[in-house]
Amino acid sequence: MAIPLVNLQRNYQKYQDEYNRLLVATASSCQFVMGKALNEFEENFAKYLGVKYVVGVGSGTDALTLLLKAYGVKDKTVLTQNNTFIATALAIANAGGRIALCDIDEKTYQIDVDKYDGPVPEVVLPVHLYGYPYDISAIKRKFGAKTIIVEDACQAHGSVCQGAKCGSMGMGSGFSFYPGKNLGAFGDGGAVATNEEALAEEIRALRNWGGKVKYVHDREGGNSRLDTIQAAILDFKLKHLDEWNQARNQLAGQYRRLLSDCKAIVLPAEAPAGSFQNYHLFVIRLKDLNRDELLLKLNEAGIFAGIHYPVPVHKQKVYANMDFAAKSFPVSSKVASQIISLPMFPEMTENEVSTVCSTLLELLK
Ligand SMILES: Cc1ncc(COP(=O)(O)O)c(C=O)c1O
Structure with a gap:
């Protein structure tokens, strides 16, 4: 599936x-x-x-x-x-x-x-x-x-x-x-x-x-x-936006529970108390592994994760000649090579989140 x-x-x-x-x-x-x-x-x-x-x-x-x-x-x-x-x-x-x-x-x-x-x-x-x-x-x-x-x-x-x-x-x-x-x-x-x-x-x-x-x-x-x-x-x-955002929030909670023990993954930061995140995307980060290889394997296993975004703005060809005040952007450059957006939409089922997590954990073994 x-x-x-x-x-x-x-x-x-x-x-x-x-x-x-x-x-x-x-x-x-x-x-x-x-x-x-x-x-x-x-x-x-x-x-x-x-x-x-x-x-x-x-x-x-x-x-x-x-x-x-x-x-x-x-x-x-x-x-x-x-x-x-x-x-x-x-x-x-x-x-x-x-x-x-x-x-x-x-x-x-x-x-x-x-x-x-x-x-x-x-x-x-x-x-x-x-x-x-x-x-x-x-x-x-x-x-x-x-x-x-x-x-x-x-x-x-x-x-x-x-x-x-x-x-x-x-x-x-x-x-x-x-x-x-x-x-x-x-x-x-x-x-x-x-x-x-x-x-x-x-x-x-x-x-x-x-x-x-x-x-x-x-x-x-x-x-x-x-x-x-x-x-x-x-x-x-x-009229349904809050209900759909709550559903995303629940799924995000399930992702967190199932992935929290995995040392190879950095989970997304949680919004502080008094704030609410709509989880437009659920983005994890791989500490030391080859992200592109893992993404390919996930896709082969039928899990269509994505990257938001693989190329930071300063590395886009359209801005190649811009003289940005900072010459390097170490954090965004590193993060861009490590992030993976896992499937996330309000109608996603708990079973599907479990499948994504078990496949991911298996591939990370
Ligand atoms: C952060 C951000 N800014 C701007 C846009 C541009 O919006 P649109 O695709 O509706 O032009 C998008 C979405 O595509 C976005 O995610």
Whole structure:
């Protein structure tokens, strides 16, 4: 029995009557762009996060790009972590900012601003990587209370940091609704969350060719709306998000119990008391073994684990010529060669977690 990293079929099958009804209702309404379903989802997601405004856009990449553009990072330094998905760095570049990279904490795999000694950034863009609730107060301690913080919450739907939802703590945040995310659409989608009215207004204009009024364009924008059909699906899924995140949390607990005695593996750090991790990914690390060999053997045994991410940003060809302030990023470079993401999705069964663990432990013998 093969066990995929993520199985979307099970979720669809479980809720297919509701999904199909929503798809048909949107199609028959012929309201395909903007409209009531989008407004309702934006309001409900804002309420869920505890922020004033949510603006639906075409993807997580666009959410971060438009947020940075709306704030105005042109020619300014934006600091992010080296072990993120490339989209975080691309968003900075697409908004005209200068990418600065920071190494990470070896235990949590989150940005460690104390490891950065380059030019003071205008904006810091931490990523709640794997859904871990990164505490942004470390950024304020390092760079000052007024530092502008934009959260990459693309993996952190429903994660909580000391009582505050991830994506509600900074000046603004970007979410992705890519299908495999904890809150995933039936295609691409994303959203910006913020408490700043002017910023939300600006992003509403930027997603709509730079106009607030039809055929009146006072700035250069693009076309990046969250499709109405996606908003309808997401609004339904939002009602189940906490329950699905709890299911992931249970599975993570089972992984921990079954793997805790294995000396060859480093388990992921647990969120501190008072916080909650949505376990978008369950990432283990191999201390001294050949990760690629093990991954291959797992795949041969029908367990489709992954790597998030195998190549850190500073080693990507697209940024090969960048002169990053730090010349080397020892922790993120090492971690990238040791990590494995084990299968994780809310409908995964306890039996499947047991199979993954017994196969893994057998291969590690
Ligand atoms: C950390 C992170 N940032 C940004 C993105 C970009 O989101 P999207 O794929 O919706 O453009 C993703 C997801 O792909 C992500 O995981």
